[in-house]
Amino acid sequence: MKVSSTITSLTSAYHNVASQAGKRNDANFLYRTGAAVYFPSPHYEKVLFKVAEKKGIDVALKEDLVKVDHINKTATFLNMDSKKQSSIEVIKCATFALKKNN
Numbered sequence: 001m002k003v004s005s006t007i008t009s010l011t012s013a014y015h016n017v018a019s020q021a022g023k024r025n026d027a028n029f030l031y032r033t034g035a036a037v038y039f040p041s042p043h044y045e046k047v048l049f050k051v052a053e054k055k056g057i058d059v060a061l062k063e064d065l066v067k068v069d070h071i072n073k074t075a076t077f078l079n080m081d082s083k084k085q086s087s088i089e090v091i092k093c094a095t096f097a098l099k100k101n102n
Contacts, residue, residue: 029057030091032077034064063089068096 018024031052038059039045052059060077066088067076073094079087
């Protein structure tokens with residue numbers, strides 16, 4: 001599952017740049033995926049969750065991106081477990097890193 005490792009690398013790069021610029025404490029890093037797992041191998045998934053936790057990256061699974069509002073810089077996600085209106089989350093973001101699934 002190349003997407004998770006790519007996003008982890010990209011998020012790690014943003015984390016390092018923010019840290020070097022002295023802005024890490026002002027930044028929140030989020031990883032959202034519609035997939036039910038972070039990584040297909042349970043062993044490596046545990047490792048990736050530990051890395052994300054150590055770096056302060058908020059990881060959420062089964063969160064489907066339904067809308068990006070580039071003017072207001074928001075991303076809207078739907079929790080795939082419930083698909084209820086109350087399970088919609090709108091996140092304000094300064095930077096987006098999006099990858100389309102094939």
